[in-house]
Amino acid sequence: MLALQMSTNDPAFWVMVMVAVSFVVIALAMIAIAVIVSRVVRTVSNVERRVEPLMERVSALTDQVRQIAAQGREVAEQVNVMSGHLSTAMLHFSESMSLIKDEVRELKEIVGLSTEMARDKVEMISRSIDQTHGQLIATTTFLNARVIKPARELAAIMAGVRRGLEVLAAPTPKQIDRTYGEDELFIG
Numbered sequence: 001m002l003a004l005q006m007s008t009n010d011p012a013f014w015v016m017v018m019v020a021v022s023f024v025v026i027a028l029a030m031i032a033i034a035v036i037v038s039r040v041v042r043t044v045s046n047v048e049r050r051v052e053p054l055m056e057r058v059s060a061l062t063d064q065v066r067q068i069a070a071q072g073r074e075v076a077e078q079v080n081v082m083s084g085h086l087s088t089a090m091l092h093f094s095e096s097m098s099l100i101k102d103e104v105r106e107l108k109e110i111v112g113l114s115t116e117m118a119r120d121k122v123e124m125i126s127r128s129i130d131q132t133h134g135q136l137i138a139t140t141t142f143l144n145a146r147v148i149k150p151a152r153e154l155a156a157i158m159a160g161v162r163r164g165l166e167v168l169a170a171p172t173p174k175q176i177d178r179t180y181g182e183d184e185l186f187i188g
Contacts, residue, residue, distance in 0.1 A: 006013040 006016070008014075
């Protein structure tokens with residue numbers, strides 16, 4: 001009770017009041033911290049309960065990821081093998097393309113030579129046809145002037161002579177006052 005007998009004017013009294021208030025504030029702060037910690041513990045346990053199924057799922061997903069990674073490695077190995085096969089195929093394809101290009105070049109040369117020869121032959125045949133046509137026209141003109149025209153004239157002269165002989169050798173004409181039968185009127 002010595003503290004209760006101190007005077008309020010004494011500075012030690014005020015120091016004691018301050019220390020007592022500090023202890024009360026510290027006690028209240030400790031209670032507040034205890035309440036906050038209990039809430040945090042409760043929240044952490046709730047989160048832990050909620051996270052536990054997620055952790056199980058994550059572990060299951062991790063196992064699946066490991067399996068997928070193993071399958072990915074297998075696929076990568078197969079892709080590497082396939083890329084080797086593809087590069088070999090591309091090599092063979094490029095070799096085939098070079099052979100095809102050589103063959104096409106040779107075919108172009110052959111076609112070019114064949115085209116030139118065909119043009120020459122067409123020109124030769126065209127000249128032959130033109131010559132034959134000219135000779136045919138000349139022969140036709142010659143035959144017409146030397147054979148057919150004189151033969152026509154000779155045939156015309158012979159026809160005239162025959163008609164003249166027919167007229168001279170013909171019987172005497174019948175009298176007009178007589179009627180003729182239908183057969184006699186037929187000119188044929």
